[in-house]
Amino acid sequence: MVESARPSAQDEVVEITRSLIRIDTSNDGSGAASANEAPAAAYVAQLLAEVGVESRIYESAPGRANLVARIPGRDRTLPALILHGHLDVVPAAAEDWSVDPFAAELIDGMIWGRGAVDMKNMDAMILTAVRELVRSGEQPPRDLIVAMFADEEAGGLFGAQWMVDNHPEEFEGAGWAISEVGGFSTTVAGTRAYLVQTAEKGMAWLGLTAQGTAGHGSQTNSDNAVLHLAQALARIGEHDWGRSYHPSTLELLEGVARLNGTTFDPEDPAPTLAALGDAAKFVTGTLATTVNPTVLRAGYKDNVIPSTASARIDVRTLPGQHYETIVKLQELAGEKVSLERGIEFESMHAPADAPLVALMGELLREADPGAEVFPYMLPAGTDNKALARLGVSGYGFAPLRLPEELDFTGMFHGVDERVPVSALHFGLDVLGALIRRF
Incomplete structure (x- = not known):
């Protein structure tokens, strides 16, 4: 004992x-x-x-x-x-x-x-x-x-x-x-x-930098770095990274469903996740690769269109998906936005x-x-x-x-x-x- x-x-x-x-x-x-x-x-x-x-x-x-x-x-x-x-x-x-x-x-x-x-x-x-x-x-x-x-x-x-x-x-x-x-x-x-x-998801803390043409805030500007960055972040945010179950996650969810008197349905994990209570905050994040913008920087004055705009993103990858995720992020960022690699761990x-x-x-x-x-x-x-x-x-x-x-x-x-x-x-x-x- x-x-x-x-x-x-x-x-x-x-x-x-x-x-x-x-x-x-x-x-x-x-x-x-x-x-x-x-x-x-x-x-x-x-x-x-x-x-x-x-x-x-x-x-x-x-x-x-x-x-x-x-x-x-x-x-x-x-x-x-x-x-x-x-x-x-x-x-x-x-x-x-x-x-x-x-x-x-x-x-x-x-x-x-x-x-x-x-x-x-x-x-x-x-x-x-x-x-x-x-x-x-x-x-x-x-x-x-x-x-x-x-x-x-x-x-x-x-x-x-x-x-x-x-x-x-x-x-x-x-x-x-x-x-x-x-x-x-x-x-x-x-x-x-x-x-x-x-198990732990992989991680990457990456930078996005958009380039544009600086100018007066009152003028028409089709090369606005802030808009380029915003559009890139919108594409990244709207992307469906897919759902998959690591063996440890599957064992957990099947066990939780059993305790709850149900059967785990991989097509509808919500009821089983709900049975986990507050711990669902952690477990939900393990069902898919996640990408979240965390920092935004652009401009210095209300009437000045800046030539650059930048963001930081927090990427958490499922096993086996790390490098394909980085490639996809660069594609989603688009031609006007560069992706800078930072701290990364598989x-x-x-x-x-x-x-x-x-x-x-x-x-x-x-x-x-x-x-x-x-x-x-x-x-x-x-x-x-x-x-x-x-x-x-x-x-x-x-x-x-x-x-x-x-x-x-x-x-x-x-x-x-x-x-x-x-x-x-x-x-x-x-x-x-x-x-x-x-």
Whole structure:
């Protein structure tokens, strides 16, 4: 059975979560100086040093700190397990929040603040579980590698991607990895279902630039860059990218339909998606490649037609569709609009029938009898994509037992981000059991 953590460890995971939130590591994605993770990495190093675990900090740029530590296992021939998180968060506009997003207030049994969900909660669960393991004097079955990365919210160029390129030796012998955006619960027909992330869509952050002829705003102009760009975006937005079901998505939807007392119809997924509740926000995005404009820039004065107009688009591709999607986007953009390649990663898939996944399901059912466990594909991305380049199978497993009324998936990058203390205690118990048994 999954045992409950000691009361002191339960207090500790709450305090570490709150302390990490109070360290503002906002990442606006503007480049090398877009965030400062160094104070958070120093805090993590201190927490590990307190229990005798040595860590190493690598800066990819001033302040862009990445931390790695290794705890030797009983059988060092087994592939090591990486427990990784990211220390940066997306920015938060304080005026939109009910509370100070970096005060980490504890209200009604929940910790509020930027990073409470994405993903300083998981960072704290990893650190507390590892500290408890080391304090006990017990060795894990295999080596554990703890990694806290910078820059995940901007593609990991100063974080996990940089570490894989510059310090792959830190992950030598690793075969498995656990990180964010999986293992959380949703409620289907009165039954809690936990979603373990076994796949991620590919991503591309691309630029579109339209060229035209500058002129006076009062004149007729058939070569208006703003119109060229708008027309290109309209064509892209209206394009039907088709619907398809990855095996992990199909297994999830068939399982949800079963719990709901129905049969999944691939031609009409809406009823099954609706049964997923708030988790449908994530799952719906895995049924097709998606392209969303996110940034628009053009002009500098009301009566001046600009010669250029630009946009940024966020592209998330299904497995096997990445490069054909890029080609199609250039076609849809048209002759007057150029496509600039930016950060790109192909989709990732880890085996859903792996022994690590089987143990995840076993532990979740032990901790929450009667629960169901399903695989799913994440429509976004994590640092598992970087580690996959080293042959590491990565999963999203931040186990949280959540109240049905909490819109958990809606709080990723959202306003009034918060996590229940009880969910942190649950996750600590499950993660602690996993690192002792795998």
